[in-house]
Amino acid sequence: MTQPDSSPHVPPARKAPALAKGRGRHRAPRGTRQGGGRRRAALPAVLVTACAAVLAVLALYGTDLATDSTHDLHIPGGGSTTLLRSVLFVALCIQLGEIAGRRLARDVAASLPGGPATPGVADPSGNGPRQPREWAAGAAFAGMIAALGLASMAAAGDGTLTAGLPELSEIYATRDGLLAFLEANGFLLAALCVFLGRPVWAAVPLAGVVLGEALRAHPEADTPAIGVCLTLVHLTSTVLWTGGLIQALRTMRAWHGQPGAARALLAAYAKRAFWLFLAICVTGTFSTLRRLPLDAALSSAYGRTLLVKLAVVALVAVCALVARRVLMRDRTRLTYTEVLRPTAWELAFLSAVLVLSALLTVAPVPPRT
Helix, strand or coil: CCCCCCCCCCCCCCCCCCCCCCCCCCCCCHHHHHHHHHHHHHHHHHHHHHHHHHHHHHHHHHHHHHHCCCCCCCCCCHHHHHHHHHHHHHHHHHHHHHHHHHHHHHHHHHHCCCHHHCCCCECCCCCCECCCCCCHHHHHHHHHHHHHHHHHHHHHCCCCCCCCCCCHHHHHCCHHHHHHHHHHHHHHHHHHHHHCCCHHHHHHHHHHHHHHHHHHCCCCCCCHHHHHHHHHHHHHHHHHHHHHHHHHHHHHHHCCCCHHHHHHHHHHHHHHHHHHHHHHHHHHHHHHHHHCCHHHCCCCHHHHHHHHHHHHHHHHHHHHHHHHHHHHHCCCCCCHHHHHHHHHHHHHHHHHHHHHHHHHHHCCCCCCC
16 A cells, blocks of 8 residues: 655746846846946046146146247246135135025025925025035135235245245235235135125125235236226126036036926026126227237237137137027926036136136236337
């Protein structure tokens, strides 16, 4: 008699279902996807650092390149002066751009269908629209240090700081040193306004810094008031254009969850940037006609630097037009990255314009015959 089988019954193994063709075969591991996301997130920081390094090299060695094969004398400390004044200009851009950009963001948020409480735009604290982190305090201290460095170099007389920090009486004895020291005080007052919770008040001392730069750029005895007014409008427009774009891009990133609001913000900035660009072109043209003889445009360091600046400004205008074309092309499927590409190039070329403007403050103006 056959004994019954007491082992547990094991059902037959089922065949694994075949994977759909082209589905799930090349899925990257989870860690790999996260690593790629981190690399993509770090790419903007790397590009910004590389751009800043290139502009710093341009500031340090631009004067030597401009004066090469010309009859202009070597500019002592020209590279250091250009670098410090570039930092001063960037500090102005960040602070004034932040003030103007925050006001623009509030106006745009108020015009949205949901108002400032629109999801993705509203600040979690309920205090108006979401704003990026403040950079004004750090920029104010950077500008103050740059202005103090310029004041010390002006007091030294040889464009270096090898003799150590000068006395206040030595700074006051030179026109450039006195103006730079007053600009440092303006940045200090701007930082105090930020720490007191009144960042808008910082616009007053910062306007004094811009006025100081306009006065420093025109020591001539022949109609200096006209030159000061032209430089005042030119520098203010450049600072607001550059700083406003920085703040607009940072706010757009903060509003990344609401693409419609980000597009509205960039469109509002573009309207104001057009008038700033127009003011830069008009004042720059008149300033050039006043200061640069046409026969010295290619034979002087000032003329060469100015021509390069004009070419870069033209590139900025092209990037701005491309960004506005992308903005208006397809509003329903437009992404932040598609707008960021041309505007990032626009910002990079604007940064080069600031450095070239700092170079022009160091290059000797050719005399009129």
